[in-house]
Amino acid sequence: MTRPVPAFALTLAALVALALALPFLVNRGLVFLAGLVAINAVLGLSFNLLFSTAGLLSFGQAAFSAAGAYAAALLLLRLPEVPFLAALAASALAGAGLAVAIGLVALRRTEGVYFAVLTLAFSELVHVVLAKTSLFGRNDGLTGIPRPRLSYGLGSVDLAVGDRYYVLVILVTAATAAALWWVTRSRLGRAFRAIRLDAMRAAYLGIDVRRRRLQAFAIAGAATGLAGALAAPLTSIVSPDLAHWGESTKPILFTLLGGAGVFWGPAVGAVVYAAVEYATRSLAGASDLITGALLLAVVLAVPGGILGSALRLARRGRARPAPRAAPAPAPAGGAP
Amino acid sequence: MTPPTLSVRGLFAGYGPVMILKDVALTVAPGERHVVIGPNGAGKTTLFRALCGEVPARAGRIVFEGRDVTGLPGFRRVRAGIGRSFQVARIFGEMTPAENVVVALEAGAAAQGRARPSLRVAPEPALVAQAEAMLADLGLAGRDAAPAAILSHGDRKRLELAMMLSLRPRLLLLDEPTAGMASGDRRAAVRLIDRIVRETGATLLLTEHDMEVVFGLGTRISVLHYGEVVASGAPEAVRADPFVREIYLGRGGRHA
Amino acid sequence: MLADWPSLLFNALGWGMATFLVAAGLTLIFGILHVLNFSHGGVFMLGAYVAFTLTRWSGTGGLASFLGASLLAALATGVVGLAVDRAVFRRLAAVDGAYVLVATYALLLVCNGVAKLVWGLNVFSAAPPESLMTVTVAGDVVMPHYALFVIGAGLSVYLGLEWLLNRTAAGRMIQAIAADPWMARLLGIDVGLVYTGTVVLGFALAGLAGGLLVANQSLSPDLAGIFIIQAFGVVIVGGMGSIRGAFLASLLLGLVDSFGSALLPSMPGILFFVALALVLLVRPQGLLGSGRLA
Numbered sequence: 001m002t003r004p005v006p007a008f009a010l011t012l013a014a015l016v017a018l019a020l021a022l023p024f025l026v027n028r029g030l031v032f033l034a035g036l037v038a039i040n041a042v043l044g045l046s047f048n049l050l051f052s053t054a055g056l057l058s059f060g061q062a063a064f065s066a067a068g069a070y071a072a073a074l075l076l077l078r079l080p081e082v083p084f085l086a087a088l089a090a091s092a093l094a095g096a097g098l099a100v101a102i103g104l105v106a107l108r109r110t111e112g113v114y115f116a117v118l119t120l121a122f123s124e125l126v127h128v129v130l131a132k133t134s135l136f137g138r139n140d141g142l143t144g145i146p147r148p149r150l151s152y153g154l155g156s157v158d159l160a161v162g163d164r165y166y167v168l169v170i171l172v173t174a175a176t177a178a179a180l181w182w183v184t185r186s187r188l189g190r191a192f193r194a195i196r197l198d199a200m201r202a203a204y205l206g207i208d209v210r211r212r213r214l215q216a217f218a219i220a221g222a223a224t225g226l227a228g229a230l231a232a233p234l235t236s237i238v239s240p241d242l243a244h245w246g247e248s249t250k251p252i253l254f255t256l257l258g259g260a261g262v263f264w265g266p267a268v269g270a271v272v273y274a275a276v277e278y279a280t281r282s283l284a285g286a287s288d289l290i291t292g293a294l295l296l297a298v299v300l301a302v303p304g305g306i307l308g309s310a311l312r313l314a315r316r317g318r319a320r321p322a323p324r325a326a327p328a329p330a331p332a333g334g335a336p
Numbered sequence: 337m338t339p340p341t342l343s344v345r346g347l348f349a350g351y352g353p354v355m356i357l358k359d360v361a362l363t364v365a366p367g368e369r370h371v372v373i374g375p376n377g378a379g380k381t382t383l384f385r386a387l388c389g390e391v392p393a394r395a396g397r398i399v400f401e402g403r404d405v406t407g408l409p410g411f412r413r414v415r416a417g418i419g420r421s422f423q424v425a426r427i428f429g430e431m432t433p434a435e436n437v438v439v440a441l442e443a444g445a446a447a448q449g450r451a452r453p454s455l456r457v458a459p460e461p462a463l464v465a466q467a468e469a470m471l472a473d474l475g476l477a478g479r480d481a482a483p484a485a486i487l488s489h490g491d492r493k494r495l496e497l498a499m500m501l502s503l504r505p506r507l508l509l510l511d512e513p514t515a516g517m518a519s520g521d522r523r524a525a526v527r528l529i530d531r532i533v534r535e536t537g538a539t540l541l542l543t544e545h546d547m548e549v550v551f552g553l554g555t556r557i558s559v560l561h562y563g564e565v566v567a568s569g570a571p572e573a574v575r576a577d578p579f580v581r582e583i584y585l586g587r588g589g590r591h592a
Numbered sequence: 593m594l595a596d597w598p599s600l601l602f603n604a605l606g607w608g609m610a611t612f613l614v615a616a617g618l619t620l621i622f623g624i625l626h627v628l629n630f631s632h633g634g635v636f637m638l639g640a641y642v643a644f645t646l647t648r649w650s651g652t653g654g655l656a657s658f659l660g661a662s663l664l665a666a667l668a669t670g671v672v673g674l675a676v677d678r679a680v681f682r683r684l685a686a687v688d689g690a691y692v693l694v695a696t697y698a699l700l701l702v703c704n705g706v707a708k709l710v711w712g713l714n715v716f717s718a719a720p721p722e723s724l725m726t727v728t729v730a731g732d733v734v735m736p737h738y739a740l741f742v743i744g745a746g747l748s749v750y751l752g753l754e755w756l757l758n759r760t761a762a763g764r765m766i767q768a769i770a771a772d773p774w775m776a777r778l779l780g781i782d783v784g785l786v787y788t789g790t791v792v793l794g795f796a797l798a799g800l801a802g803g804l805l806v807a808n809q810s811l812s813p814d815l816a817g818i819f820i821i822q823a824f825g826v827v828i829v830g831g832m833g834s835i836r837g838a839f840l841a842s843l844l845l846g847l848v849d850s851f852g853s854a855l856l857p858s859m860p861g862i863l864f865f866v867a868l869a870l871v872l873l874v875r876p877q878g879l880l881g882s883g884r885l886a
Contacts, residue, residue, distance in 0.1 A: 057693065105869060105873060109876055113628045116693060118872055120821070121821075121868045122869065125862060132858055132859050182455070185458075187459070191439065194431075194439045200426065202443075204388070205444075206411050206414040206443045206444060244817075245821065256691075284709065284712060285813075288708060289701070292698045292705060295694065295697070296699070300680065300683050300684075303691070
């Protein structure tokens, strides 16, 4: 059996090395795209924590990434003296706070499609509020968000220069991924998983199901808010469209395409999605058609998604010399 | 005098407009093994669920060790010291048997505030050892390579018992613990429950169908009929009760 | 502020009936297959595009060609429904609920893709038929005839569905399946056939709604997302799968939207979501949600 921590650390290190090598290999447009993919991967990883570990299908994740993006944008524009890492922390808090507020109501109905529709409704509410409040720039949003400067004791780094902001995005993304992995594998993650598998059974072990679900929702909200905040200086604009429900479906797409239940599944999904969009950028509609068809194929024929199926094939290949009597179990909530 | 382990007074409960339990009263003394019997539809399962907190009480009081638990949700009753099994054993099928018990142990530690902050991703070795000892004690050693979903019916029941017992409950609520078992397994299950109760000193309340189990385990029996307790007492006294005889024997006497 | 309440009432009625037109097919499919069909908005949009293209070809601008185009759009989306039922819905029986929702979302993406490929990203606008471009003024209320037409269409579809479900043999069969498919199968009802019929009818109703509502909309690939949220709200407030509930919910949410926009002009539409969340929390089974269809 592989030991979990080294296997995860190796995978993460390899991904970070690859991402940091990109600026030397491809043009600036693609590096910009890679930054967005890394941010999308965090959106997907946090959704995967909710969906595959805690068993909550949220259709309102856009509200939390928008909360983080607007928090970061406001701090960068209005209070530039706040250190950027503190602004990122504040954005994560904004995501978590909004998640707690929405979760307190929505988590009263987690069964069936109710939770999906409640979270959808609340995120649309956030959408309307953002589009109609002057603090948030109404329909135009906030523009001209600068890339920040990091200054700590020894000296300062201007992130507006070259690919420096991209490097920061990759490092923060990697740290967030590590944190999410830890949650998935920790004591807390085991309790989340128990609740997903059988909430009633979990409650009769003394687990406070609603509180734990709220914690899962808040943790995913924080990571999602952080991802939103990272995107604001990258694209230099935030708009109410960030909270549109179409944005909420993206992490769902990444997760299912890449493989729900496998920790890195959403990251693979985000890369594949970006590749489809990039390859079909000149043909309007083709990316919708292809991602829709891929998603249908995943639901109807390949339930493990890309990474889940690849892992299963690899396992089968390895098991061939000595076939196991029992069928291989479905990967549960976080194989590295 | 120590208070009764469980005291139920004037309990009404039901689903929607249908009231199933009507003015149920029940007292379970410490160390007692109390069996609730009754014909199908008498309200055994509803009573069980009301005691667990799964069905809210419309009126009445449920007092556990002197503490009113009527308004407490299920998980708080578990934290207060009540263990509960399901008629069809419920386990976490994707996890290994040991993980199932570890989740229970961790939940217990968290509920009592004993869980220290930790960066560990694997469960604490002490908890794993405790879980494995518990499984070995219940005859489930060496099943740890595979997920619990592939366990047999009887093994699932034992795993569920292990999860429940790892929380060290002082009152065990068992909902038809031998339902769906062949008679050999049933006798083994009775011996196991008997041993557990002896070793842990827990008080036992169960609903049961099978007369062999009822009289093999019970030190006190309550009979439910149309949502009311119509007799409660020592096994022999209940057996001799004319009304109970009429309920059962008058209708063919085969089901309990 | 609410002195113009007759106008607000008229707006509420117009909003409600337009939304009901969209929600009718969604409700039907939810009531019988228990699938909350995200792609409904996409099918609605395709219906609108088809009807728009047909009326532009015919070039007459008369009411008859407008209605004819809507019916042909319904026919076209009904055929799409048949294909989708065969290719997708039949295979979803064994799939977990969360994945079913995602599968219908995937279908919505496919609809969006088709619309963008065929009609491009341009925004079209269609005028109502000439005979409906006039208005009637009653007191302070200005009533565009097209709005009256939409209200009439909504009422007609509602009455038609009530008649179908309660007065015909097919309707009784559908109701039996909605209540208990297992028992219906035991009684010899061809459940698969009724499921297919429901999907076809639901999709056709979406296409019809698209055709009837195409005027006064900006027709673009964004149209799919605009009505679907309102229709979801109606289905949920009405009581998952109840046609009568959906009708009442359309009127109720129409009132909430119309009066809400007058009371809170700075945040139009916000009370719709508040009402939706409140209903879900207080009465999650919806207004008439008791598992009955009509």
